[in-house]
Amino acid sequence: MDILFLGTSSGTPTKTRNLSAVAVQKAGARPWILIDCGEGTQHRLLHTPLSLPRLQAICITHMHGDHCYGLPGLLASAAMSGRSEPLTLIGPGALREWLALTEQATHLQLGFVLHFVDVAELTGRQGQVLVEGFSISALPLSHRVPSFGYEFVETGLPGKLDVAKLKADNIESGPLWGRLHRGEQVTLADGRVIDGRDYQLAPEAPRRVIVCGDNDNPALLAGHAGSADVLVHEATFTQAVAARLGAGPQHSSAMSIARFAADAGVANLILTHFSPRYKDGGAGLTIGDIEQEAKAHYGGKLFLARDLEVFHLDREGELRRASYPSD
Amino acid sequence: MDILFLGTSSGTPTKTRNLSAVAVQKAGARPWILIDCGEGTQHRLLHTPLSLPRLQAICITHMHGDHCYGLPGLLASAAMSGRSEPLTLIGPGALREWLALTEQATHLQLGFVLHFVDVAELTGRQGQVLVEGFSISALPLSHRVPSFGYEFVETGLPGKLDVAKLKADNIESGPLWGRLHRGEQVTLADGRVIDGRDYQLAPEAPRRVIVCGDNDNPALLAGHAGSADVLVHEATFTQAVAARLGAGPQHSSAMSIARFAADAGVANLILTHFSPRYKDGGAGLTIGDIEQEAKAHYGGKLFLARDLEVFHLDREGELRRASYPSD
Numbered sequence: 001m002d003i004l005f006l007g008t009s010s011g012t013p014t015k016t017r018n019l020s021a022v023a024v025q026k027a028g029a030r031p032w033i034l035i036d037c038g039e040g041t042q043h044r045l046l047h048t049p050l051s052l053p054r055l056q057a058i059c060i061t062h063m064h065g066d067h068c069y070g071l072p073g074l075l076a077s078a079a080m081s082g083r084s085e086p087l088t089l090i091g092p093g094a095l096r097e098w099l100a101l102t103e104q105a106t107h108l109q110l111g112f113v114l115h116f117v118d119v120a121e122l123t124g125r126q127g128q129v130l131v132e133g134f135s136i137s138a139l140p141l142s143h144r145v146p147s148f149g150y151e152f153v154e155t156g157l158p159g160k161l162d163v164a165k166l167k168a169d170n171i172e173s174g175p176l177w178g179r180l181h182r183g184e185q186v187t188l189a190d191g192r193v194i195d196g197r198d199y200q201l202a203p204e205a206p207r208r209v210i211v212c213g214d215n216d217n218p219a220l221l222a223g224h225a226g227s228a229d230v231l232v233h234e235a236t237f238t239q240a241v242a243a244r245l246g247a248g249p250q251h252s253s254a255m256s257i258a259r260f261a262a263d264a265g266v267a268n269l270i271l272t273h274f275s276p277r278y279k280d281g282g283a284g285l286t287i288g289d290i291e292q293e294a295k296a297h298y299g300g301k302l303f304l305a306r307d308l309e310v311f312h313l314d315r316e317g318e319l320r321r322a323s324y325p326s327d
Numbered sequence: 328m329d330i331l332f333l334g335t336s337s338g339t340p341t342k343t344r345n346l347s348a349v350a351v352q353k354a355g356a357r358p359w360i361l362i363d364c365g366e367g368t369q370h371r372l373l374h375t376p377l378s379l380p381r382l383q384a385i386c387i388t389h390m391h392g393d394h395c396y397g398l399p400g401l402l403a404s405a406a407m408s409g410r411s412e413p414l415t416l417i418g419p420g421a422l423r424e425w426l427a428l429t430e431q432a433t434h435l436q437l438g439f440v441l442h443f444v445d446v447a448e449l450t451g452r453q454g455q456v457l458v459e460g461f462s463i464s465a466l467p468l469s470h471r472v473p474s475f476g477y478e479f480v481e482t483g484l485p486g487k488l489d490v491a492k493l494k495a496d497n498i499e500s501g502p503l504w505g506r507l508h509r510g511e512q513v514t515l516a517d518g519r520v521i522d523g524r525d526y527q528l529a530p531e532a533p534r535r536v537i538v539c540g541d542n543d544n545p546a547l548l549a550g551h552a553g554s555a556d557v558l559v560h561e562a563t564f565t566q567a568v569a570a571r572l573g574a575g576p577q578h579s580s581a582m583s584i585a586r587f588a589a590d591a592g593v594a595n596l597i598l599t600h601f602s603p604r605y606k607d608g609g610a611g612l613t614i615g616d617i618e619q620e621a622k623a624h625y626g627g628k629l630f631l632a633r634d635l636e637v638f639h640l641d642r643e644g645e646l647r648r649a650s651y652p653s654d
Contacts, residue, residue, distance in 0.1 A: 012404045013370050019400075039400040040367045043340050065403045065433045073346075073366040073396045077339045098432035105425035106392045107472050145434050 001154065001207050001313040002027050002322070003230065003270070005305040006044040007036075010214075010236050010251075010273045011066050016280055017307050018044055019066040020273060022211050022232060024134070024152050027312060030054045031132045034074075035150055035211045036061055041070035042077050047308060052078040053085070056131040059119075059138075060091030061213020062147035068095065072102045079110045086113040088129060090136065092146055093118050119148050130155065139224055141215035143250045149212035149233075151224060159200035166199055207313055214273065216250040218260035226264040229317045232305075233257050234273035238285070238293050241277070254290045258297035268319040269298060272305040328481065328534050328640040329354050329649070330557065330597070332632040333371040334363075337541075337563050337578075337600045338393050343607055344634050345371055346393040347600055349538050349559060351461070351479050354639060357381045358459045361401075362477055362538045363388055368397035369404050374635060379405040380412070383458040386446075386465075387418030388540020389474035395422065399429045406437045413440040415456060417463065419473055420445050446475050457482065466551055468542035470577045476539035478551060486527035493526055534640055541600070543577040545587035553591040556644045559632075560584050561600035565612070565620050568604070581617045585624035595646040596625060599632040 002025045007018035019038020025031070031054050034041070045052070055078065060068050068091075078087070089095070096116045102108065121127050122138035129136045133156060139149040161181050166173075171180075171188065179186050180196035187193050210224060211232040218225075218233065225231045235258075236242075236251035243253075254271065261269045271294060278285045291304050301319060303311065312322040329352045334345030346365020352358070358381050361368070372379070382405065387395050395418075405414070416422070423443045429435065448454050449465035456463045460483060466476040488508050493500075498507075498515065506513050507523035514520050537551060538559040545552075545560065552558045562585075563569075563578035570580075581598065588596045598621060605612045618631050628646060630638065639649040 012407055013373065015373050018370070039397065040370050043345070043367050043370070046340065046342050063433050065399055065435055068433065069396075069400045069403075070366065072392055076392045076396075080339055094432045098428060101425060101428050105421045106390050106395065108392055 001025070001209065001229075003209060003211075003232065003311045003313070004048065004050070005272060005307060005309050005311075006041050006048070007038050008272045008274060008305045008307055009066075010234070010275055012276055013038075013040060014276050017274070017276075019070070020061075021070065022272070023048075023050055024209060024211065025050070026133045026154075029133065031056045033131065033134065033136070033152065034058045036067040036213070037070040037074055038066050039069040039073075042074040044308065045074075052081050053083045055087060057088035057090060057129065057136065059136065059150045059211075060089075060095055061141075061149070061211075062143060062145050063092050063094050063098075064145065064214065067213065071095075071099065072106070072108065075099075075110055075114070076108055079108075079112065083112050086115050088115045088117060088131060090117045090119050090122065090129060090138070090150075092148075093120070123148070139210070139212075139221060141213055141220055142217035143214040144248075147213040147215060149210050149215070149221065151228065152209045152211070154206035154208075157203040157206055159203045162199045162201050169194075171199075204315065207315075207317070209313065214251060216247075216252055216256075218252060218257050221260070222264060225261065225266050228266070229313055230268045230270060230311070230319055231261060231266045232270045232272060233261075235271040235290050235294060235304075236273055236275050238278075238289050241275070241285070254293035255297055258294040258302075261300060262298045266298075266300055267317060268301045268303070268313070269294075270303045270305050270311060270319075274304075328352070328536065328556075330536060330538075330559065330638045330640070331375065331377070332599060332634060332636050332638075333361075333368055333375070334365050335599045335601060335632045335634050336393075337561070337602055339603055340365075340367060341603050344601070344603075346397070347388075348397065349599070350375075350377055351536060351538065352377070353460045353481075356460065358383045360458065360461065360463070360479065361385045363394040363540070364397040364401055365393050366396040366400075369401040371635065372401075379408050380410045382414060384415035384417060384456065384463065386463065386477045386538075387416075387422055388468075388476070388538075389470060389472050390419050390421050390425075391472065391541070394540065398422075398426065399433070399435065402426075402437055402441075403435055406435075406439065410439050413442050415442045415444060415458060417444045417446050417449065417456060417465070417477075419475075420447070450475070466537070466539075466548060468540055468547055469544035470541040471575075474540040474542060476537050476542070476548065478555065479536045479538070481533035481535075484530040484533055486530045489526045489528050496521075498526075531642065534642075534644070536640065541578060543574075543579055543583075545579060545584050548587070549591060552588065552593050555593070556640055557595045557597060557638070557646055558588060558593045559597045559599060560588075562598040562617050562621060562631075563600055563602050565605075565616050568602070568612070581620035582624055585621040585629075588627060589625045593625075593627055594644060595628045595630070595640070596621075597630045597632050597638060597646075601631075
């Protein structure tokens with residue numbers, strides 16, 4: 001399972017970091033899901049293998065421009081690329097109205113169906129959207145405007161073949177095993193008729209990834225973050241800057257999210273959405289300051305995302321930075 | 328007078344060319360005007376010396392997304408950069424409504440006044456907007472939706488001092504000359520009282536630049552293009568591609584705009600807004616094909632714009648490619 005960062009800056013783009021956008025994808029598969037779509041997201045896609053025709057769903061965390069102003073252009077380019085498959089769009093209700101007026105005002109004809117789902121419908125125990133390979137549900141967060149996190153849970157995981165039982169029953173390996181794995185009924189050479197469903201082990205536990213929108217209250221993720229394999233969360237400021245700015249911006253500091261992640265037992269924490277005042281290096285405030293502060297409060301596996309970076313989550317829940325396929 | 332290209336692709340961005348945006352500026356001055364604002368225009372600005380607080384006016388040629396989807400993000404970034412000065416926004420009426428709903432839907436608080444002018448008011452003989460250094464008027468074009476060109480005429484050109492007359496009247500050069508140039512009344516050492524306005528030559532002819540939106544009928548520019556120093560116009564396709572696509576797209580081919588420019592006596596022609604099917608080089612269709620076709624029909628000074636390129640128009644009406652100030 002791959003998590004790809006298309007933009008990691010908050011508010012305004014910088015020369016090295018674009019506005020919020022994250023892709024989630026099964027490793028090696030072509031379908032993908034986009035979370036947030038800051039201006040210039042389609043430009044970032046030009047430098048990745050992600051293709052607009054294979055986009056399954058777009059999840060918008062909240063209606064601030066740095067998280068959604070890239071949406072009309074990305075949809076227009078999807079249409080110009082010849083997409084005809086319906087596309088699922090999940091977000092706050094105001095998103096649907098804004099898009100409708102944008103389509104009308106700018107004479108945008110998509111040529112494919114946008115299947116809109118109000119994110120508020122996905123926050124209960126039953127609410128979820130199924131796309132290829134994942135179920136998507138939502139978690140309410142706390143920000144200046146309604147904001148949400150999205151939880152992606154793998155679906156359709158095959159049960160493993162019970163090889164020990166096959167051997168004990170003297171069923172030799174070969175093409176038959178594939179049919180048994182698919183749950184088919186099979187007649188053996190010796191006349192026995194056996195059922196594949198009797199030789200399946202339970203599927204592995206699905207991997208779970210949570211990608212959050214802006215949020216000043218990580219405790220809202222309690223009960224979810226601890227059981228997720230990866231939590232992607234904003235760390236817009238260091239605590240010193242957050243304290244100086246006061247409660248107005250309603251963002252998390254590195255300290256506040258790191259403390260929560262430590263308490264909740266988050267296995268892998270990826271921080272993103274950094275204020276442009278933090279530079280990648282040099283004098284003054286740096287992303288390194290955010291990293292140091294988070295490390296001081298969280299002993300789990302910590303990453304600070306950069307643009308066009310891929311994180312690969314393996315079956316054992318191990319998360320590692322992977323190099324991007326060269327474009 | 329400088330013309331700066333921020334984006335030269337039509338429809339969708341490519342790795343080397345962004346969507347439509349052009350800046351016009353007096354050489355060496357900081358105020359500037361933006362014509363069109365495709366998605367990612369603010370990203371391009373990061374690589375130029377143009378600053379959002381010094382932006383005087385934005386002129387939108389027509390309401391297609393590749394010409395306006397960058398506007399909300401650029402305005403938001405202007406607000407975040409602390410801009411408080413009013414900003415003039417000129418465009419089709421639908422632009423005002425779309426922006427108002429976008430501000431509302433995305434909780435955008437600009438913190439400066441947007442002074443909106445409907446472009447339809449600028450197409451008559453009297454209609455013009457005055458900003459620092461330029462008057463702006465508009466020319467109706469022909470496209471799938473209402474589309475306009477903008478004409479920028481220098482204003483506030485100082486008259487030159489009549490040095491021959493000063494010498495004939497035995498007025499010696501020195502700080503006095505500066506006061507006379509500003510039109511002040513001055514008492515000379517010998518007691519004579521003279522008026523600066525008597526020693527001014529007429530101002531030079533103002534430079535004129537026309538920047539057009541999408542247009543399939545260059546003849547609409549007759550009566551304007553010939554007297555302009557520079558015409559910036561789309562050449563989306565070569566004639567062969569335009570003929571194959573038929574009348575639907577309503578764009579100009581290199582041939583059609585070049586023929587018009589030759590007939591109208593356009594001194595300097597800059598082509599832009601190239602279909603992404605034309606690559607910068609390599610096999611297949613290239614921008615060079617568009618250039619060759621234009622050259623075959625137009626013998627004036629021809630340029631094919633590239634992103635982040637500056638054209639400098641001097642007082643004598645000579646246009647030359649200038650290197651961009653390094654960022």
